[in-house]
Amino acid sequence: MFDFLIVLILSPFWVPIFFLIFILVFIIDGRPVLYYGERVGKNLKLFNVIKFRTMHINAGNEKTGDTVLEGDPRVTNLGLVLRKYKIDEIPQLFQVLSGKMSLVGPRPELYVYVDEFFYKKKEIYSLRPGITDLSSVKYRNLYNLIKSSNNSNKYIESVVIPKKNLLRKYYAKKVSFCFDLLIIIKTIRKIFI
Numbered sequence: 325m326f327d328f329l330i331v332l333i334l335s336p337f338w339v340p341i342f343f344l345i346f347i348l349v350f351i352i353d354g355r356p357v358l359y360y361g362e363r364v365g366k367n368l369k370l371f372n373v374i375k376f377r378t379m380h381i382n383a384g385n386e387k388t389g390d391t392v393l394e395g396d397p398r399v400t401n402l403g404l405v406l407r408k409y410k411i412d413e414i415p416q417l418f419q420v421l422s423g424k425m426s427l428v429g430p431r432p433e434l435y436v437y438v439d440e441f442f443y444k445k446k447e448i449y450s451l452r453p454g455i456t457d458l459s460s461v462k463y464r465n466l467y468n469l470i471k472s473s474n475n476s477n478k479y480i481e482s483v484v485i486p487k488k489n490l491l492r493k494y495y496a497k498k499v500s501f502c503f504d505l506l507i508i509i510k511t512i513r514k515i516f517i
Contacts, residue, residue, distance in 0.1 A: 326501065327427045331420045342414050345406070349376055352402050356381075358415060363432030365453045371424055373432060373453075374415040378403025410515050416455050428504040429454025430492040437485050447496045448489070456511040458495050459488035464514040 331338075349357045359379075360372040379398040399407065406412040419425040425432075432453035463484065495503070 326504070327420050328423075330427065331417050338414060338417055341411070342417075345376055345411060345414065349402060349406075353377065353400050354381070359412075362435065363453065364435055364438045364449070365424065365432055366449060366451065368438070368449050370435065371432075371453075373425075374419060376406055376412040376415060378406050378412050413455055420455070424452070426452040426454045428456055428495075428507045430495060431457045431460055431488075433485075437481070448492045451496060451499065456507060458491040458507060461507065461510045461514050462491060463488065 346357055356377055359375045359377040361375070362370055363373050365371045378400060380400060403412070416425055420427060429451045430448045430453055495507075
């Protein structure tokens with residue numbers, strides 16, 4: 325209810341921004357404007373996260389890994405700005421209104437990571453996936469953490485994903501209204517500082 329009311333109350337602010345970005349992506353980068361990515365959600369059910377498209381249309385053919393890092397050639401010029409300020413996530417507010425996502429909750433992962441690393445930790449998947457969580461705050465600048473690694477994908481799989489999972493598990497145990505507010509504040513600070 326909190327998520328729904330907050331998103332609804334703030335809709336006069338974010339809905340015009342949504343349409344403005346929609347038009348900008350369409351004019352600058354063409355169609356499709358939105359990106360649909362399959363992720364694992366509540367009760368381990370697959371669903372699509374919806375974001376503004378920030379990559380070139382043929383980006384899926386370039387074998388550079390699942391994680392997008394600084395300097396990734398797949399990202400468009402407009403996409404760089406949208407990603408930096410998390411504007412590409414605005415379409416997920418519609419998913420909050422529909423009940424598929426929450427403002428705060430475990431960030432949904434690709435199935436391959438869930439299957440390999442934490443499919444047994446079902447407490448994480450008793451909650452709706454969120455637009456932000458503790459791992460989003462801690463790993464806001466993931467590039468800076470792994471740029472010295474020889475194999476960034478292996479580092480992400482063996483180090484980052486398990487650490488993110490621990491933060492998700494911690495959130496699942498401590499979830500509360502005040503904790504959610506704290507994470508929202510931390511997220512906003514990380515985006516603009």
